[in-house]
Amino acid sequence: MKTDVLIIGAGLMGASTALHLAMRGCQCIVIDKASPGRHASGSNAGGLRQLNRDPAEIPLTVEAARMWQNIESLVDSDCDARFTGQLRVAENQSDMDKLEQRAALLRSMGYQHEEMIGKQALYQLVPALSPHCVGGLICRHDGYARPYHALTAFRRKAESLGVVFHPCTEAYHIEQTGEDWQLHTSKGDFSSNILVNCAGAWAGQLADLLNEPVPLTPKALMLMVTERLPHFVDPVMGAASRKLSFKQMQNGTLIIGGALVAKLDFELEKTQIDWLQLANSAKTVIDFFPQLSNVRIIRAWAGIEGFLPDAIPVISASQTAKNAYHAFGFSAHGFQLSPVVGRILSQLILDGQSELPIEPFNISRFAQKKS
Amino acid sequence: MDNHYQLLIIGAGPAGLAAATTASRLGVSCALLDEQPEPGGQIYRSIESVSGQRAQTLGSEYLRGKQLAKAFRDCDAAYFPETQVWSLNNQRQVGILHKEESKIITADQILVASGAMERPVPFPGWTLPGVMQAGAGQILFKSAGMIPDDGVVLAGSGPLLLLLAWQYMHAGVEIKAILDVTPLSNHLLALPKLPKALLAHQYLSKGLAYQKELRRAGVKTKIGVSSLQANGEEYLESVSYNHFSRQQTIETDVLLTHFGVIPHIWLTQSAGCHHIWDKHQQCWRPQHDEWGKTSIDGILVAGDGAGINGARSAEHAGRLAGLQAVYALRVITRQERDEQAVNDRKWMLDDRHIRPFLEAYFAIPDEILATPDNHTIICRCEEVTAGEIRNAVKNGHGDSNQVKFLTRCGMGPCQGRQCANAVAHIVADAGGAPVSDQSHFRGRPPVTPLTLAQLASLSEADTQ
């Protein structure tokens, strides 16, 4: 099969890139070894968070937040996005100092979206919170969406513009003849002018094939979800100095996470829940919300995501091959960025440059480590 | 409770009881866990406390459980009733909840004897109060001495339907009708398997005797029934069905349905044991050998949780698995294992003769499994309809797990137990992934819901 752009990985990054390219008239094929959204993009926590991002990501996350506010105009679905704010709670003065410093940093960069609030405002916002907290840092335009619904909306919109998705199609060999790419997959051969690596936790293997190895580590992040509960909290909750991350979805369930890592057999793609970590997480939740003690966990799972040592992604043209591009290594915070990443890649591919500053995400930052 | 046992057995039905008794008599440190307050499992539920008269009504097969329970009580195995197992992994770590405290314990050998559940088969109106599974009727009878007071309609297919009718008849319940949905063509398809089945004739003769007695008592059995439907505004008011192209309705406030039973595989699935789709039994079951060994070292299965073979067979399989565990622990030799297993293996072999006939005779027709009309609720917890599932498939969500992600079917508190089978069939029928070893929902622990406080009570020491 022949196409302009061949994208490996039908997660959000792959789907968003395909959509943006198709909007500009490009012909795209997206292949995936599993099904769309099978990994990180379908199993993540759905957080739309600008709060507390690495400074390098701020221009991107702010633009992405704008895109999410208007997501329906992009993908014809609101992806169940809700903008209830994200909050980091301070439990004592040293937490408050830490959050103050963060807010000051943002102000010095000319951004206003992270805002300090005092005790009174905090309890007005979250009356259910245990009384011991003292304040917090909030980003009011943050929120959450439903990941698999978002992925589906991106895919369907891309399909309506002519993009073809091939599930159960694993890329195992890549060749470049002249400037064109030949891809051998479990479902036959593909060729294209442009190749895009959006292979999530597996992207390191493709980077290897392009002779630009990256220190990408696959990890399985755990989440647990409760039964449906009466509505009791609006913002997505985090804490200044503890592993807390949870949100109450529209349907009443709570999604609880916070960088909890499961055991992973990457070869077999098998994950194993680490109950001890989840037990600690349960304790933390109860510390902040004692009334949740008797709430039941219905499911826990782990989603496989690629992590880079500096915890910011690679979004860049290949440094070793012409007509190849990468977007991976989102280190557990790519969901929110996905609309803008697709646009950036489409610009890199079609215009040779992006309107947003993406130098920090260049894959060359790992090249110099080679001896 | 200790943190480690040589052999840990989950489930105190006939398989678990027989295994525990066998292994502990051979000197193995062994613990048996069950969520029920008494030993017996589903079939011999309340066997130790049931009154004499009720026990008589339940029949001689039921009383067999008394000996099993007694032998178990007399052995040295530790017994933990009212204990829930909420996780099992391939490292043989078992998450349990006992007296509100969660704990993770380990064992060298683990036998999962978690038994069967009724095969959930959606039909219009099956969520109305008053519609229950036949097993529920039996449990009410066995453990609470309760029977329908204003008559009952029994519907579906399979031996349990007949047994329950017989038990109810003896308890003086008015049986308004037995609606048998077994297609008449099954009789023909099963016929070639009959000669072999006659080798295990006790089943057939018992079934025939029940039928005769019911007929004599004037109970109406309609065979070849289709289009079963429960009607009512808020509660069940009537049952309608099609019988030889005629639409019929019976007024009733209780409808008990039965479509056979399937293995309860949530634990073996969460451990990662390989499961296969057994097309004869129309269910998934863990792959295992004749000793009950699964694809994971040190995890064994026995009884209906390993595949549906009934209570007698479960007892024998339990003993075989018990012997295998003791052998794996090097307490007996391979030869000793084989010598002690002779009778049980022979019994299992003989019993196998009847199965192909029963399976073919009671096979549930695909049109019942796969094509409930679009309005029928498939996922009872999240109230997802067949139409929503078909729509999802049409929009490119080609397997059960994608359909689940999109529609939330299987995401409620029952964790997909009531809809996994139907969803796989509807997805396949709508052009998605075929029903296969892989088409089950991926297991998501905990196997039973756990409160945050119960989870939080898990401490470092427990996992050492």
Add this chain to the structure above:
Amino acid sequence: MFKQFSDSTTNTIEVVLNGQAIQVTQGISVAAMILAQGLRFNRTTPVSNSKYAPFCMMGVCYDCLMVIDGKPNQRACSIRVKQGMKIDTQQGVGPALRTSVGG
């Protein structure tokens, strides 16, 4: 719908069902008890507000969820009645969660 078979033990205990103190047979499950009391449903569903009653009686279906001693989402078929137990029909997701005083 259901009645107790004549042989049943007559030992009774007191429970409070939807605010009313009643005498019930000892040793049976909460689900059996409510059926014996003629209660036709134990909860309404969070999705469509439909009435649900026990379906499997063996802990598999979770249709029998009730508020027992103040705790919502308890499987009535798997819990036995106890002297003084408070049992309530569950409406949807159950009673509102307490919010702490905060401030």
